[in-house]
Amino acid sequence: MKLKDGFIKSKLGDECVVVPVGAQTVDFRGLITLNETGEFLWEILTEEKTEDELVKALLAEYDVDEETAKKDVHAFLDTLSEKGFLEENE
Amino acid sequence: MKTICVADLKINIKSGDTEFFNRRLKDYAIPFVEKPDMVMETYLYDEIPEPQGELVQTIKATKILQCENGFFCRYIKSSKTGVIPFAIYFTKDYSNVKICLKKGYTFQNLSTTDWEYLYTGFMFANRLTVLGGTVLHSSSISYKDNGIVFSADPGTGKSTHVSLWKKKFGDDLLIVNDDKPAIRFVNGKPYIYGTPWSGKTDLNLNIKKPLKAIVFIERGETNSIESMTITDSVLNLSRQLPNPFYDKEIGIKTVDFIKEIYERKIPVYRLKCTISEEAVEVVYNEIIK
Numbered sequence: 578m579k580l581k582d583g584f585i586k587s588k589l590g591d592e593c594v595v596v597p598v599g600a601q602t603v604d605f606r607g608l609i610t611l612n613e614t615g616e617f618l619w620e621i622l623t624e625e626k627t628e629d630e631l632v633k634a635l636l637a638e639y640d641v642d643e644e645t646a647k648k649d650v651h652a653f654l655d656t657l658s659e660k661g662f663l664e665e666n667e
Numbered sequence: 668m669k670t671i672c673v674a675d676l677k678i679n680i681k682s683g684d685t686e687f688f689n690r691r692l693k694d695y696a697i698p699f700v701e702k703p704d705m706v707m708e709t710y711l712y713d714e715i716p717e718p719q720g721e722l723v724q725t726i727k728a729t730k731i732l733q734c735e736n737g738f739f740c741r742y743i744k745s746s747k748t749g750v751i752p753f754a755i756y757f758t759k760d761y762s763n764v765k766i767c768l769k770k771g772y773t774f775q776n777l778s779t780t781d782w783e784y785l786y787t788g789f790m791f792a793n794r795l796t797v798l799g800g801t802v803l804h805s806s807s808i809s810y811k812d813n814g815i816v817f818s819a820d821p822g823t824g825k826s827t828h829v830s831l832w833k834k835k836f837g838d839d840l841l842i843v844n845d846d847k848p849a850i851r852f853v854n855g856k857p858y859i860y861g862t863p864w865s866g867k868t869d870l871n872l873n874i875k876k877p878l879k880a881i882v883f884i885e886r887g888e889t890n891s892i893e894s895m896t897i898t899d900s901v902l903n904l905s906r907q908l909p910n911p912f913y914d915k916e917i918g919i920k921t922v923d924f925i926k927e928i929y930e931r932k933i934p935v936y937r938l939k940c941t942i943s944e945e946a947v948e949v950v951y952n953e954i955i956k
Contacts, residue, residue, distance in 0.1 A: 587901075587925070594901050598915040598919055603912050608898070
C-alpha cells in the first residue's frame, strides 16, 4: 500500500496537518492532523510498503515494544483507509 | 479587448455579457497594455466545437485535455444530448484563458452571465494564486485602514454582518468587496484588495487596505469571539480559498499561502454571532480598539 497522490502535508508550528488538493477534494474536504509518529509513518507511506515494514520502521526509530507498534500502525492505517487516503493492493 | 487592473494584476479582458461586465469592471479600467499579466476572453457559441487534444484526466463528468499551443481544456459534454455547455481553455499558469459558453446556458438557476461571472472569477483567482496571492471567499471591510475579512459558507450571514458595520460606522467604513476580495503580501505585509467579483451585489471598491485579521463567522445564540486553533484555521481557510478539483498545483499553492498566513502571524478568529450591533462591537473591541 501507499498514499494516494493529492494529499499535502504541511507543518505549522508544532501542528502537522494534511489537506486534500485537486481531484481529492471531490470526496474529502476536511483535514487530518498527524502526531510525531503519524508524520513519520506518513513519510514512509509515500512509497509502497506493507504493514509489517511500517511496524519494523517504527520499532527501528522509536523506543516502543512490538505489540504497541503493531497496534499503532494498524490503527493509523485504519484511519487512512477509512478516509480514502490509501492505494491498497489486493 | 480592454485592460483592467485588479489586485495589481493587469488583465486584458473580453467579455461575453458586455453590459454586466462593463458595469462591474469600469472602476478597474486602465489604459490598454500590450503585455498584461493575464489575458481572459469569453466567447458565446450557439454550439461549442468539441475540444481536441490528449485526454489528461476525467474527474466525474469533467474531462481535461492537453491541447495545442500549451493550452489545457476543461469541459463537460452531456452524455444524453451531446451538448457542451462550457469549455475553458487555459495555459498551465492561467496567464491565458479562453472561456467558451453555450449561448443561453442555464443550470442550477444560474444564467449564462452568472456562469461567465463565476468562471472569470475562478480563473482570476487561479492566476493570482499562481503569482503568490489568493482570493478569499469573504465579505471584507476597512475601518480607518484596519482591514478585516469575514468568511463563512454561503448563507451564514457575512454580508448581513458587514451591513451592520456600515450602519454603525457610516462613511468611515469601506466595504472593500462583498464576496471575493484578493489578498496579497507586499514586502511581507498582507493587504486586501477589492475585485469586481463581489457576488450578488455591486459592493466592491478598487482599493488596497492593510489586512488586520481574518474572521470566520458562525451563527450563535450570543456574541463571542476567540482565536482559532491552528488546525481550525487551516480547515476553514482551505475550504474558502482556491483549491479547484481540476488542478492540484493551485491547491498546493493555497497550502503555501495558508502557511504564510500562519508564519506572518495574521490573527484568525472564530466569531459566534447574532444579527445585532453587539456582534459588531464584539469584533471591534477585540480587533480594532
